[in-house]
Amino acid sequence: MSIYREIEQTDKVFGRVRKVSSGLFSSGFECTEFFIDHTELKSNISGWKQLNAETKNYDLTETSFDDFGNLTNKPTEEEAGDEFTTNTLSENKKKWNEVAFGDYYVNVYNEPTYIDGIPNDNSIAQFSISYGNKHGYGSLNSDLSTSVTKAVYNQYKNILLGPGDSSWTFSLDSNTTAFKDRDSIYVINFSSSQLKEKFDPGNLEFRLTVQHEDITVTETFRDDSRFVSSANKNSSTGKVYQIVTGAIVDEMTDEKRYASGSGEGSGESFGFAYPDLGILVLNPYALSCHFGSKIEEELVSRGDSEQASRKNNKGRQLSWYGYSDPSELNESNDQLFGTERNHQNFIKIFNALKLGGSFKARSTEFVPSKHYFIRVKNTDFNYSNNPSFVYSGKEATQIHEEGAGPNRDYWVGRLRHEDFIDDPKAYITTVGLYNENNELVAVAKSSVPILKSFDTETLIKVKLDF
Numbered sequence: 016m017s018i019y020r021e022i023e024q025t026d027k028v029f030g031r032v033r034k035v036s037s038g039l040f041s042s043g044f045e046c047t048e049f050f051i052d053h054t055e056l057k058s059n060i061s062g063w064k065q066l067n068a069e070t071k072n073y074d075l076t077e078t079s080f081d082d083f084g085n086l087t088n089k090p091t092e093e094e095a096g097d098e099f100t101t102n103t104l105s106e107n108k109k110k111w112n113e114v115a116f117g118d119y120y121v122n123v124y125n126e127p128t129y130i131d132g133i134p135n136d137n138s139i140a141q142f143s144i145s146y147g148n149k150h151g152y153g154s155l156n157s158d159l160s161t162s163v164t165k166a167v168y169n170q171y172k173n174i175l176l177g178p179g180d181s182s183w184t185f186s187l188d189s190n191t192t193a194f195k196d197r198d199s200i201y202v203i204n205f206s207s208s209q210l211k212e213k214f215d216p217g218n219l220e221f222r223l224t225v226q227h228e229d230i231t232v233t234e235t236f237r238d239d240s241r242f243v244s245s246a247n248k249n250s251s252t253g254k255v256y257q258i259v260t261g262a263i264v265d266e267m268t269d270e271k272r273y274a275s276g277s278g279e280g281s282g283e284s285f286g287f288a289y290p291d292l293g294i295l296v297l298n299p300y301a302l303s304c305h306f307g308s309k310i311e312e313e314l315v316s317r318g319d320s321e322q323a324s325r326k327n328n329k330g331r332q333l334s335w336y337g338y339s340d341p342s343e344l345n346e347s348n349d350q351l352f353g354t355e356r357n358h359q360n361f362i363k364i365f366n367a368l369k370l371g372g373s374f375k376a377r378s379t380e381f382v383p384s385k386h387y388f389i390r391v392k393n394t395d396f397n398y399s400n401n402p403s404f405v406y407s408g409k410e411a412t413q414i415h416e417e418g419a420g421p422n423r424d425y426w427v428g429r430l431r432h433e434d435f436i437d438d439p440k441a442y443i444t445t446v447g448l449y450n451e452n453n454e455l456v457a458v459a460k461s462s463v464p465i466l467k468s469f470d471t472e473t474l475i476k477v478k479l480d481f
Contacts, residue, residue: 019449019453020395022387022388022389026387026388026389026390027385027386027387027388028385028386028387028388029385029386030383031383031384031385031386032381032382032383032384033381033382033383033384033480034379034380034381034382035379035380035381035382035480036215036218036377036378036379037211037377037378038376038377038378039141039205039209039210039214039376039377039378040125040141040209040374040376041125041139041141041209042125044218044375044376044377045373045374045375046125046141046373046374046375047372047373047374048125048126049123049124049365049368049369049374050123050124050125050126050127050128050138051121051122051123051124051128051365052122052124052128052129054128055121055122056118056121056359056362061118061356061357061358061359064102064103064105064106065102103355103356104155104349104354104355104356118154118163118357118359119145119163119166119167120143120144120145120167120202120204120361121143121144121359121361121362121365122140122142122143122206123140123141123142123143123144123365123368124138124139124140124141125137125138125139125141126138126139139206139208139209140206140208140209141205141206141209142203142204142205142206142209143203143204143206144201144202144203144204144361144364144365144368145167145171145201145202145204145361146164146167146199146200146201146202146299146359146360146361146363146364147164147165147166147167147168147169147170147171147199147200147202148164148165148167148168148198148199148336149165149168149169149181149182149198149199150165150198150352151163151164151165151354152164152198152199152336152337152352152353152354153199153336153337153352153353153354153357153358153360154353154354154356154357154358155354155355155356155357156352156354163357164199164360167202168198168199168200171200171202171294171296174251174252174292174294175251175252175287175289175292175294175296182196182197182198183196183197183200183296183298184196184197185197185283185284185286185298185301186257186272186273186283186284187273187282187283187284188269188270188272188273188282195283195300197283197298197299197300199299199300199334199336200286200296200297200298200299201286201296201297201299201302201360201361201363201364202294202295202296202297203294203295203297203364204293204294204295205293205294205376205378207293209378210293210378211378211379211380212291212378212379212380212381213253213290213291213292213293213378213379213380214290214293214376214377214378214379215290215376215377215378215379216238216240216241216254216256216288216290217238217240217241217263218263218375218376218377219237219238219263219288219290219375219376220235220236220237220262220263220373220374220375220376221235221236221237221368221371221373221374221375221376222234222235222236222368222371222372222373222374223235223236223302223306223364223367223368223370223371224367224370224371224372225306225310225329225330225333225367225370226329226370227310227328227329227330230310230313230314230328231370232306232309232310232313232330233370233371234260234305234306235260235261235262235373236258236259236260236261236285237258237259237260237261237262237263237265238256238257238258238259238288238290239256239257239258239259239267239272240254240256240288240290241267242267243256252289252291252292253289253290253291253292254289254290254291255287255288255289256287256288256290257272257284257285257286257287257288258284258285258286258287258288258295258297259271259272259285260285263375272284272285273285273301274298274300274301274302274304274305275304275305275308276304276305276307276308276309276311276312277304277308278304278307278308278326278331279300279303279304279334280298280299280300280301280302280303280304280305280334281304281308283298283300283301283304284298284301285297285298285301285302285305286298286301297364299333299334300334302330302333302334303330303331303332303333303334303335304331304334305330306329306330306331306333307326307328307330307331307333308330309330310323310328310329310330310331311323311324311326311328314328326340327340332363333363333364333367335353335360336351336352336353336354336358336360337349337350337351337352337353337354337355337358338350338353338358339351382480383480384478384479384480385478385479386476386477386478386479387448387476387477387478387479388474388475388476388477389446389474389475389476389477390472390474391443391467391472391473391474391475392472393468393469393470393471393472394469396441396443396467397439397440397441397467397468397469398435398439398441399441403431404430404431404435405429405430405431406426406427406429406431407427410426411426411427411429414426438468438469439468439469440466440467440468441466441467441468442464442465442466442467443461443464443465443467443473443475444460444461444464444465445458445459445460445461446458446459446461446475446477447459448477457477457479459475459477461475
């Protein structure tokens with residue numbers, strides 16, 4: 016009797032797809048540690064240039080970073096005058112064609128990229144952060160430069176916006192039909208190796224913290240997919256949801272959709288989530304108003320109304336292009352536009368994420384499945400070819416020497432129990448799938464042994480995901 020049974024066509028079910036969700040980060044559902052590779056940030060055109068009296072060369076003044084990735088050794092406001100700006104812009108223009116000095120984005124890792132100077136193999140990029148500006152503000156911007164922030168803005172505009180849209184448009188709470196065009200954006204782009212196919216709407220939550228002197232303001236953000244009946248959708252991006260305040264488990268109120276406070280960005284929506292592409296786009300002005308106003312409220316409560324009125328705290332700086340407050344824009348001042356160098360504005364969001372200490376997300380992939388129904392009839396597979404089922408040659412010799420049976424050969428291969436002749440008992444533990452050449456191609460294990468006899472039948476479902 017053959018040990019193989021051909022699976023009938025009616026017992027094969029193909030074309031099924033199974034949704035599999037898992038934590039998006041290397042650590043699982045929540046990422047609490049954030050690291051950047053400082054060597055990726057030491058761009059020659061990201062710092063201020065100062066003339067070295069000894070070498071007669073213009074040296075980079077910003078050469079070190081603090082624990083949160085901030086460039087240190089910045090000149091004071093008094094030092095950062097026309098001479099710094101002129102020298103910096105002049106020297107940086109010489110680097111216009113060197114791609115290594117692009118400063119397009121920063122990768123965020125789950126562990127330090129180097130430990131005691133040795134590369135850390137467990138350090139994996141979880142996502143990247145970019146800053147884009149329609150006019151190239153916030154990066155070296157001249158006739159010879161690549162205008163990094165402009166390239167970033169146009170790249171995501173081409174990917175995410177519809178034909179004819181030249182700017183990101185954020186809704187206003189003052190009027191459901193009112194919108195505000197913004198020329199700058201922050202972008203969080205999940206690593207494709209972590210994302211798989213998409214992230215789960217409704218399972219996204221991240222916390223941003225802005226610290227100004229001894230004042231700390233923290234806000235939690237999520238997408239609004241749980242609270243809308245249908246999302247905006249187009250053929251290139253899939254579904255689009257809004258970024259709102261609150262934790263995943265919180266209820267929704269309309270004011271959570273818009274930035275609170277006063278000043279530029281007040282009442283604007285915080286941004287958009289694109290689950291199918293693994294991209295978040297944030298509105299710098301909504302963030303700066305939301306955090307800046309809360310910091311100013313705390314300053315006023317402390318009796319420091321004068322500092323609050325300046326509106327130049329760390330929260331407000333989330334929407335600044337460069338080193339100076341853009342509300343005082345003057346086309347002759349490169350610092351206000353941030354065009355004298357690459358300002359690496361994406362570090363502002365990295366700092367806020369690191370201080371916030373929590374990013375939650377789940378990824379989803381759709382896995383094709385094949386189902387095989389293995390039908391074991393009562394007459395099939397009741398006997399076993401396991402050596403323990405019969406007497407071995409050594410056992411047969413021992414039995415014969417003890418005087419049992421006519422001869423040794425009588426016992427070799429004989430069933431151990433006479434009952435197994437008419438009423439055998441076997442246990443199914445493994446199902447092997449073979450191809451047409453009787454080559455084993457897949458093995459399925461049962462969770463517990465399955466008793467098989469002439470009195471029982473069984474049905475085993477084998478599912479292959481790949």
